[in-house]
Amino acid sequence: MAPEQRRAQLLDAALDLALDRGFHAVTIDGVARASGVTRPVVYGAFPDVSSLLSALVEREQQRAMAGLLAALPPVPAGDAPVDPDELLVAGLTAFLTSVRDHPRTWRVMLLPPEGAPAELQDRLAAERNAALAQLRELTVWGLPRRPGAMPLDPELFARALQGLAEGAARLVLADPEAYPVERFTHFARGLLGALTP
Numbered sequence: 353m354a355p356e357q358r359r360a361q362l363l364d365a366a367l368d369l370a371l372d373r374g375f376h377a378v379t380i381d382g383v384a385r386a387s388g389v390t391r392p393v394v395y396g397a398f399p400d401v402s403s404l405l406s407a408l409v410e411r412e413q414q415r416a417m418a419g420l421l422a423a424l425p426p427v428p429a430g431d432a433p434v435d436p437d438e439l440l441v442a443g444l445t446a447f448l449t450s451v452r453d454h455p456r457t458w459r460v461m462l463l464p465p466e467g468a469p470a471e472l473q474d475r476l477a478a479e480r481n482a483a484l485a486q487l488r489e490l491t492v493w494g495l496p497r498r499p500g501a502m503p504l505d506p507e508l509f510a511r512a513l514q515g516l517a518e519g520a521a522r523l524v525l526a527d528p529e530a531y532p533v534e535r536f537t538h539f540a541r542g543l544l545g546a547l548t549p
Contacts, residue, residue, distance in 0.1 A: 359397045359407070362387055366408050371459055374466035378405060409472045413479065415457040419450025420479070424486040427493045436494030437544045443490075444517055444540050448533040451521040455528075462521055484514050500548050 353361070365386035369377045380401055384391045398404040423446040428434040451458040459465075461479070464472060487510040495504055523531040 355397065358393070362389075362394055362397055362404070363408050363411055366404055367412070367456060367460070370408070370465045371456060375405065375469060376467035378408075380404070405469050406471060409460075409469065409475060412457045412460045413475050415454060416450075416461045417479065419447060419454065419458075420483055422450065423447035424483060424490070426486075427489050436490075436497045437541070439490070439494065440513070440544065441537060441540045444520070445533060445537045447517055448520060448524055448536055451524050452528055452533055455525055458521060459525055462518060463525065480514070484510060487513055498544075498548065502547060504547075 362383055365383045366378045369382050369386060378401065380391055380394050380398075383404065384394045387394070394404075398407065423443045425439065425443065428439070451462075460468075460472070461476060464476070488506060491506040491510045491513070495506055495509065520531070520536045524533065524536075
């Protein structure tokens with residue numbers, strides 16, 4: 353097996369262990385057993401469990417960020433004819449689709465297993481702050497452009513959107529059949545409609 357394939361296999365095994373039993377279960381022995389290889393094979397890819405966990409956290413964060421980038425577009429330039437409500441609904445749909453399609457990654461990000469390393473907590477906090485900053489920029493741009501715009505606080509609206517999106521994502525993870533992405537898309541359109549005088 354090529355080195356990159358082996359690393360991916362070992363990281364997948366580590367992710368399974370973390371999700372099933374918590375991060376404390378991610379050991380060199382545990383990953384070797386779960387992968388059907390010997391300890392030296394694991395050590396050949398990762399010098400210790402700390403570097404294994406660091407690589408796992410980095411990989412899952414990169415996967416999550418790819419989903420977030422699709423969901424949080426930059427503020428439209430100039431006077432582009434962009435409907436702010438549709439931009440928001442499209443972003444929520446893209447985010448929840450990423451959660452639905454990559455549940456293992458998003459479980460780590462939104463429901464960190466027991467014993468999560470401090471590095472993961474730090475990355476999660478940074479990611480949430482970056483997402484909130486982008487949401488704030490979008491709400492500052494979008495709120496005044498809504499038809500019959502109500503005077504809403506962009507900071508609080510951005511925080512409310514983040515909380516709603518994260519709560520929706522947890523529901524998608526917990527029960528994707530009861531909470532399909534389309535249900536939230538429909539709800540978001542209705543909610544935004546209710547905010548229009």
